[in-house]
Amino acid sequence: MSIKEKLELRKKIKSRKPNYFREDHHKKKAVDKNSWRGPRGRHSKMRxxxxxxxxxxxxxxxxxxxxxxLHSSGLLPVVVCNIADMAALDKSKQAAIVSARVGTKKKVGLVNKAKELGINIINVKDADAFLKKVEGQLKKKKEKKEKSTKDKAAKKKEKEKKAEEKAKKEAAESPEDAKKKGTKELEKVLTKREQ
Known part of the structure; x- marks a missing residue:
């Protein structure tokens, strides 16, 4: 019997297999549905x-x-975290699963390496579509960052301009106005009265 036939047989067997749920999982929140434990109660109907x-x-x-x-393709799935792991795979017997802990930039490198070596990646359906999508996302992110830096620079300039204008205004004030302002401030402090 070939591997392909055995995979078909496995599929057939698993289609007939019932779901084994733990006893009273629907009654108690703490009891996990899928963590199988055999029923041990003396009067257990399930036992x-x-x-x-x-x-x-x-x-x-x-x-x-x-x-x-084995995976349904007949290849042994191996979790890959870096390019060295990817290079160590045997493409005729093994398929890669890119680890969930790997970031987007590193994942792009791994997908490119897999394409180069001809290795099948189980959790990336279409490598080209994935690369295109990520490229678009990175481009958007870069544009957003550039825009925010421009906005920041413009705001800073505006602030500096306002400060300059204020300084000019204060310098242009007559000595009488300055004296009046000083007395007002003094009055404010002494009487603690707000205008």
Missing amino acids: HGFQGHRATLEVGYGSPMEVRG
Whole structure:
């Protein structure tokens, strides 16, 4: 029996396999639905296998040994974090899964390397589309950053201009106005009265 046939057999077996849920998972929030534990209660209907109650774990639904742990393409999935890991893969037997901890820039490098080496990446469906999408995102980000720096510079200039105008205005004030202003300030401090 070839690997392809065994993969088909595995698919057939798994389509018949029931979902094994933990007893009373629907009654208790703390009990996880998918963390299987065998029912141990003395009067447990599930343990006794009564009709209308959930199925308990049984043998007979396992995959053939040769295809156990393989991807549906027949390749062994290997998690890749850097270019050295990617280069160490055997493209005829293994497929890459780019780690979720890898950032976008590093992921782009890994995808390019995989294209170059002809390695299949399981969690990137279309490499070209992915690269195009990321390129667009990076371009947008760069434009946004440039715009914000320009805005900041313009605001700074405006602030400096206002400060300059204020200084000129104060310098142009007559001594009488300055004296009046000084007395007003003094009055404010002494009486703590707001205008």
